[in-house]
Amino acid sequence: MNGAESDAAGMTGEGRGSTVLRRLIAGQARKRPGEGTGGPPAGPAEAPGIERAASTALARAAERAHRLAVFVEKVAHSSISLPELTELLPERALLAVVEGPGEELGVVAICPNLLASLIEMQALGRVTSRPAIPRRATRTDAAISEDFVNGLLAELHRELRGGRDFPELGGFRYVTYLDDPRPLSLMLEDAGMSRLTLGFRIGPAGQRMGTVLIAVPAPAPRREPAPLAQLPPAPDPGAMPVPAEGAGTTLAAVVQEAPVALTGVLCRRMMTLRSLRGLIPGATIPLPQNALDEARIETGTGQLVARGKLGEADGFHAIRLSAALPSPKDHAEGNALDEPDPFRATETDEPLLSRLRG
Numbered sequence: 001m002n003g004a005e006s007d008a009a010g011m012t013g014e015g016r017g018s019t020v021l022r023r024l025i026a027g028q029a030r031k032r033p034g035e036g037t038g039g040p041p042a043g044p045a046e047a048p049g050i051e052r053a054a055s056t057a058l059a060r061a062a063e064r065a066h067r068l069a070v071f072v073e074k075v076a077h078s079s080i081s082l083p084e085l086t087e088l089l090p091e092r093a094l095l096a097v098v099e100g101p102g103e104e105l106g107v108v109a110i111c112p113n114l115l116a117s118l119i120e121m122q123a124l125g126r127v128t129s130r131p132a133i134p135r136r137a138t139r140t141d142a143a144i145s146e147d148f149v150n151g152l153l154a155e156l157h158r159e160l161r162g163g164r165d166f167p168e169l170g171g172f173r174y175v176t177y178l179d180d181p182r183p184l185s186l187m188l189e190d191a192g193m194s195r196l197t198l199g200f201r202i203g204p205a206g207q208r209m210g211t212v213l214i215a216v217p218a219p220a221p222r223r224e225p226a227p228l229a230q231l232p233p234a235p236d237p238g239a240m241p242v243p244a245e246g247a248g249t250t251l252a253a254v255v256q257e258a259p260v261a262l263t264g265v266l267c268r269r270m271m272t273l274r275s276l277r278g279l280i281p282g283a284t285i286p287l288p289q290n291a292l293d294e295a296r297i298e299t300g301t302g303q304l305v306a307r308g309k310l311g312e313a314d315g316f317h318a319i320r321l322s323a324a325l326p327s328p329k330d331h332a333e334g335n336a337l338d339e340p341d342p343f344r345a346t347e348t349d350e351p352l353l354s355r356l357r358g
Contacts, residue, residue: 057155074199094137100172106216114210127203142177186311
């Protein structure tokens with residue numbers, strides 16, 4: 001190659017490099033409209049902010065946890081209700097349940113393609129082009145994904161700190177996993193949630209398409225403090241009555257501190273003696289469709305105290321109260337949660353009772 005050809009080749013390489021640099025600069029300018037020009041950004045500034053933050057957080061978490069390359073293509077954020085959440089979850093996803101401050105629960109859904117890529121990076125050190133095999137997530141899958149989930153929440157907290165688009169994620173950590181979305185309606189609060197969905201390509205060549213969905217309870221709306229003029233005046237310490245000696249403990253206070261044994265009742269069913277005698281180990285007793293939502297809390301004498309929904313808390317069965325506790329006045333007037341005794345004999349039960357007495 002002579003000198004002229006070398007100069008031409010050098011100019012061609014330099015021209016190509018300049019073209020690539022110009023494209024990168026133009027792309028950054030489109031992502032940050034108005035920066036460096038002093039003008040206002042085109043359109044709302046919050047959406048590009050959360051999109052860039054979520055993309056950076058996902059890429060950094062995947063790289064640090066499993067040295068996995070991801071390229072985010074789509075970010076969607078919205079407020080949803082709990083029934084809507086199950087419709088947005090990826091099919092056959094690993095559902096990582098996360099817990100935050102105040103025992104708030106959320107979920108991080110990992111699609112099968114991303115789960116298969118995390119496993120391949122752990123076992124092979126690379127991502128293959130084979131499609132992910134559809135299967136139910138296992139405890140081993142959850143253990144492999146735990147570091148990724150915690151890293152993603154930490155990176156999102158770091159990138160979105162101080163923003164108003166998404167709740168604070170600093171205190172959320174992985175606690176358990178689910179392979180079926182149906183228990184989510186019992187575990188999560190039946191209130192508004194914030195949803196963040198990321199669509200991305202996985203691997204250096206973008207061999208697979210992946211999806212991650214993050215849903216956590218939406219922050220409570222901030223209430224403005226009442227003006228000082230509307231606040232009640234502070235009581236005068238000198239005008240407050242001083243209790244007499246020995247009057248600090250009353251009979252009512254002692255009764256209020258007495259322990260009460262409570263019983264959780266899922267439901268009650270009336271059965272004939274023939275059906276009862278026919279029960280064997282492994283037999284199925286049909287329950288009402290709303291049995292989980294109509295759990296009862298009763299005293300030892302069968303008095304109804306409250307209603308709730310059967311769920312789980314810290315690995316134990318729990319009942320989330322959905323009806324207010326009746327007051328003593330309600331009990332006195334008979335307007336509490338009183339119901340007819342389900343074991344009271346009816347006309348149809350009289351033949352059975354007669355045979356039992358005989």
